Amino acid sequence: MTLSHAGQRVKLATVTLHTHHDIYDLSRQDITIIDAGKGFAKVLVGDAEIESLRAAGYSVDIIINDYQAFKDSTFERGFYHTYDQVYAVLDSFAQEYPGICRLDTLGFSVQGRAIWAMRVTDNPGVEENEPEIRLIGNMHGDEHIGTEVTLYFLRYLLTNYASSSRIQDLVNSREFWIAPTINPDGKVANTRENCNDVDLNRDYGFFWAGWGGSPSPNSQIETQVMVQHLEENDIVLEYNYHSAAEYVNYPWDYHPADPPDSQHIIDLSTLYAVTTGLTVTNGYDWYQVTGSLQDYTFGTTGSLAWTIETTEPANSSLIDQICYANRDALLLVCERAAWGIEGVVKDSLTGVPLLSRIEFLDPDRTCIYSDPHNGDFHKMIGQGTYDVMVFANGYAPKRIDSVVVPATGSTALGDVHLAPDSSVRYAFRVVLCRFRNHDTDNNKTRPRFALGPPDAQFFSLGQNGYVVLDMGAQTPVVDVPGNDFAVYEADDGVIDGYYVYVSNSWEGPWLWCDSTGGTAFFDLAVTGLSEARYVRIVDDADITTGPYAGFDLDAVQSFSSIGITEEVHTGEEQLHITLAPNPFRNSITLLCPVGSKQFSVVGIDIFDVGGRLIKQFDYPTIVQSNQIVWDGTDETGHTVPRGLYFIQIDLSGNVVTKKVVFVK
Ligand SMILES: [Ca+2]
Ligand SMILES: [Ca+2]
Ligand SMILES: [Ca+2]
Ligand SMILES: [Ca+2]
Ligand SMILES: [Zn+2]
Known part of the structure; x- marks a missing residue:
């Protein structure tokens, strides 16, 4: 941990390992490992840590005595964009290519610096049904090659859009999120960690273990910014660029077993590696890490995610070569981002797009989620036949058997309609x-x-x-x-x-x-x-x-919504109620026998499919006329989402529940 050794210089050293499991031992002692291989780990350590490692029987060889000075000397020679220069480039692109990109600020670092992402797609202000791809650089603030690779790829897409049909097709049918520096405070200070001395690639909450100075899962604002972005968008592919070694590194970092999607992941890793000259590894085989971004992205959303480790030369033409190689690899994998199974999940009554979870049952593959705004999903999956199951709370699950996926291209399921069923509510x-x-x-x-x-x-x-x-x-x-x-x-x-x-x-x-x-x-x-x-x-x-x-x-x-289902009444009270029109667009009118003898309405409650009370009409309101008009607004006057609602009418103690559909 670079900053915590205040007063002591951090050194780059090689620790000789007896078994690969020693890595775990080092991580547990909170030693910062940046690379490992057969019989060794490269670590960033202060004098006290070197002493304790030697006392524990490890042999430690110092490679660079003042690691910070070493890094600064490279960075200060101007081969890599500074934080301010990154902004200048992004800003000029945003001005020059407004038709195909938009500069977003995803959030701010601990010290208040913006974390930018350039959105590259046709109609960049509009959510369209496109696979979304996230390219990330400089999560370790002292690893600047990721800034160059992502900025270069961005430049390539923008400047070749007009002349290359390949780039045009790609940009028009994808949504790229390109974030050249997601650890701005670390970039400015030229430190691996953020300014709280937390290694951001140990801070993510999927199998988090408190390594790298992380006090709790998703503890840092820089982490939370990326987590929120992941939740709000339908990312299918993520590349996170680092510079500690030369690997195409795929999940898991925390666990030795390959995930069920591994053959497809390895195929795509190999494609990337062949194009760039890097070596394919699963993260754990390189060295075990907990709390990494790739494990989080893949583990919580099913988006395929890689950590690309490449060299960081102090030489412009070598930097260019790295950018070109990664560009060529990215073009190939981004084209494949639409290969697999795609569809759009909707409410069967209203046609409203749904956030849903899509599971792949046989054979088992990692589940993904549909886009929260558009309901579209894109599962990158290899050739084969799959049974697909779509889940959303408040809806009956839908199973689609024997979906055949070709070797290249995708199988489109079209609109997948889910029928409302308020009793379905599980962890999502x-x-x-x-x-x-x-x-x-x-x-x-x-x-x-x-x-x-x-x-x-x-x-x-x-x-x-x-x-x-x-x-x-x-x-x-x-x-x-x-x-x-x-x-x-x-x-x-x-x-x-x-x-x-x-x-x-x-x-x-x-x-x-x-x-x-x-x-x-x-x-x-x-x-x-x-x-x-x-x-x-x-x-x-x-x-x-x-x-x-x-x-x-x-x-x-x-179980919260049990009890809020339409009840079928055959009794006399049913005859006195009419609700029309249903489905309704602007308002629905309830005609009821207010003040009439036996079955007078004393209260009306409106619930959503989740069983939440969203609107009430009380007795004084009801008695003013024999009809109640609901205009689709809640108690605060906001129009509720389109969908299914339950109107519960209290007829002097006899409660009648009616299903209504708001279609807008
Ligand atoms: Ca678009
Ligand atoms: Ca047990
Ligand atoms: Ca289970
Ligand atoms: Ca209770
Ligand atoms: Zn790194």
């Missing part, structure tokens, strides 16, 4: 998880196995591990009378204990709900919250070991 997304006491060689359970309905596939948390799950922005757990949600444990032969907390923010504060074991039910009422979007499940740290250490989480289900 993995927000973060804690790496703890995992049997990494044998634990092949994954956080995504805790999503959706109980299916005996599960995620073993590890002793004292935890996971945070998102129930969905529109479908939080809601406090209704009695129990509100269930946690299902899969059967590994042991009933494991666990703690359950809830919050409306992914980072807490966490309110305790219960401590229990096995499959159990929970009442939100004990927390005082009326609704909660996030559920955090923590293993109780009982001594359990082996591949299924810790609580075995199969699913989390919320």
